[in-house]
Amino acid sequence: EIIAKSKLHKAEKRREKAEREDILEQLNADFKDISSLLEIRVNDKVKSKRGESRASRQAQEADVASGSQDPDDFDVLTRELASEIKARPTDRLKTPDEQAKEVFETLQKAEKARIQRMKGGDDESE
Structure with a gap:
């Protein structure tokens, strides 16, 4: 009984996920159609204003909504x-x-390793 419920729950989740993906694909296609109809052309001034954070814009909107027109x-x-x-x-x-x-220490280590190899002490690599 528990296994059956688990399987039903998983199947339901998969079905809901597939439905959400289908809706998302449809919305994306609709958005592409709408945005191509609008053909928005942005000038340099608008591009620089896009850099403003959402928080500052929301704060400005809140001020306007609250009635303080002159910040x-x-x-x-x-x-x-x-x-x-x-x-x-x-x-x-x-x-x-x-x-x-750092370079000096690296060279020292390399030299010690070279001398060790030259003497025939390959014990470290085994």
Whole structure:
């Protein structure tokens, strides 16, 4: 009984997933048809405005809806700062001294390995 319920549940999930995929494919096809009819041409000004974050636009819409038609400089600056792209941390750059030390250590290890091989001590590779 439990196995039968499990199988029915899985079959139902598969059927629902297939239905969602069919609907999504239909919506994508409809969107392509509609977007080709619109033939939207975007100029440079609109492209630069697209970089604004959704949060700043939603905040502006909320202000307009609440009745404050004239935002003050502080609000404008706050929205601009919130919508700026934030810097991502990167790996720390090594100083020339650190780079030289790393190269020196690598060369030392390679030289030790070469001398070990030359002496016939291949014990490490076995």
